[in-house]
Amino acid sequence: xxxxxxxxxxxxxxxxxxxxxxxxxxxxxxxxxxxxxxxxRWTTVDLDTVRDRRAYLVQITTRQALTRLRTxxxxxxxxxxxxxxxxxxxxPDVAEDVELxxxxxxxxxxxxxxLTPTExxxxxxxxxxxxxxxxxxxxxxxSAAAVRQIAHRARAHVAERRPRGSTSxxxxxxxxxxxxxxxxxxxxxxxxxxxxxxVTFVGDGGGIRQAIPNPVxxxxxxxxxxxxxxxxxxxxxxRQAEVNGHPALTFLLNGEVDTVVAIRIDDGLVTGLYAxxxxxxxxxxxxxxxxxx
Numbered sequence: 001x002x003x004x005x006x007x008x009x010x011x012x013x014x015x016x017x018x019x020x021x022x023x024x025x026x027x028x029x030x031x032x033x034x035x036x037x038x039x040x041r042w043t044t045v046d047l048d049t050v051r052d053r054r055a056y057l058v059q060i061t062t063r064q065a066l067t068r069l070r071t072x073x074x075x076x077x078x079x080x081x082x083x084x085x086x087x088x089x090x091x092p093d094v095a096e097d098v099e100l101x102x103x104x105x106x107x108x109x110x111x112x113x114x115l116t117p118t119e120x121x122x123x124x125x126x127x128x129x130x131x132x133x134x135x136x137x138x139x140x141x142x143s144a145a146a147v148r149q150i151a152h153r154a155r156a157h158v159a160e161r162r163p164r165g166s167t168s169x170x171x172x173x174x175x176x177x178x179x180x181x182x183x184x185x186x187x188x189x190x191x192x193x194x195x196x197x198x199v200t201f202v203g204d205g206g207g208i209r210q211a212i213p214n215p216v217x218x219x220x221x222x223x224x225x226x227x228x229x230x231x232x233x234x235x236x237x238x239r240q241a242e243v244n245g246h247p248a249l250t251f252l253l254n255g256e257v258d259t260v261v262a263i264r265i266d267d268g269l270v271t272g273l274y275a276x277x278x279x280x281x282x283x284x285x286x287x288x289x290x291x292x293x
Contacts, residue, residue, distance in 0.1 A: 009053045010042055015292035016054070016129075017061045019104075022291070023124045024065040024117075025072060026085030026109045028284045037064045055135050062121055062139040069117045080207030082215060084274050085109040086281040087243045087260040088289040094245040100293050101245030103128045106262035106274045109244075111161045115154055122147055123154040129293050171268045176247045179263065179270055180238055183226055183249075191223035196269040201225060206278030209258075222273065241285075250285065257285050 003011070010017075017038060021031035038061045050056045076083050085106055095101050102108055103124070112120050121140050125131045126147075133144040133151070140147065167175070175194060182190035201222045205211030216222055235254045240247060243262050251259035260282060264272030276282065 005047055006043055006045070009047075009057065010039055013054055013057050015290045017057055018289075019100075019291045019293055020058060020061050020124065020129065021065045021068075022088070023103060023109070023112070023128060024062070024120055025069055026113065027072065027281075028086045028088060028289065029280075030068050030072060031065075034061060034064045034068055055131070058125070058129070058131065059135070059139040062125065063141075066117050066121055066140065069120070073117070080205075081211055081213050082202050082204050084202060084204035084276050084281075085244075087248070087262060087276050087285060088291075089285050089287065090242050090245050091288045091290055092242065094291050095242060097245075097293070099128070100291060104244045104291060105246050105264070106244055107264040107272055108162060110274075111158055114161065115157060118142070119150055119154040119157070122150045123158060126151045127155065127158075167265050167268055172247055172265050175265045175268055175270060176240065176249070176263065180240065180249060184238055186227045188223055188227045191226055192219055194270055195219040195222055196266065196271040199269075199271055199273065201273040201275070203275045204278050204281070206280060208279060209277040211275065211277050243285075245291075257282055260285060 014035065017035055018031055021034040022028060025031055025034070038057065041060050041064075042057060045056070047053070087106070088104070090104075094104070112123070115123060118140055122136055125136045125139065126133075131139075133147045136151075137144045137147045142150070178190065178194045181187075182194060197219050198217065199219055199222050201212070201216040203211035212225070216225055236258075237252045239250050239252060241250045241260075242248070243250075243260060246262065248263055249261045250257055251261065258277065260276045262274040262276070263270055264274075
């Protein structure tokens with residue numbers, strides 16, 4: 001059965017549109033809603049008037065995501081405990097695209113949370129997807145000159161906060177293996193060896209599952225928290241997974257995913273641990289999500 005041109009275009013660019021929406025929102029569920037809204041608007045467009053269909057679809061998606069982002073901001077104000085982005089089980093090709101993997105990492109998504117909605121949209125479209133200033137201006141309803149200024153401001157803001165050190169894939173695997181072993185055995189000394197002095201542990205239970213209410217900072221505090229936790233729970237296993245383009249650990253309780261721990265590694269040491277326990281945010285851990293730019 002032959003598909004109509006509008007449907008073909010949407011399907012062709014769907015993974016790209018989802019990636020744009022997810023990077024702006026940090027929520028796969030909201031990104032899926034944005035795609036549905038984009039599709040409904042796309043079906044009303046006269047395609048003969050559209051010069052660049054990919055750019056036009058990105059424009060619609062960005063506008064819908066901006067509207068959703070402002071609503072999401074209000075929801076976060078009443079969120080119970082710390083809010084973390086929704087983890088995605090990603091395919092290996094995401095990790096191979098270093099820039100894409102960096103942009104969807106848990107650490108980077110948290111940095112993007114510190115931008116205003118418009119700054120976030122401009123940064124994502126310019127720095128991640130390399131859209132022209134005129135295209136971005138049409139998507140965010142600003143002049144190209146204003147978009148240039150916003151992009152410069154957002155770029156400087158992110159540069160001050162983005163991951164600070166480079167770690168090779170081999171160093172990352174070694175650090176993750178050492179960290180997993182230390183957590184499984186509850187070995188405090190081994191944990192202290194792999195944790196950076198200023199490591200931060202953030203937990204997100206959403207008020208549904210128990211989680212630490214506030215971030216824990218410092219190797220000694222985080223090591224004690226980990227050493228007294230998982231290794232004493234009956235029926236738990238730890239498994240490595242590719243989450244948001246980076247190695248991570250999934251905590252399985254009696255075979256079911258209970259917690260996803262995204263790990264930030266800088267210079268061979270663990271500098272950030274982001275533990276998502278809110279079951280509403282774990283629905284994309286049972287299948288790989290394809291991201292594209």
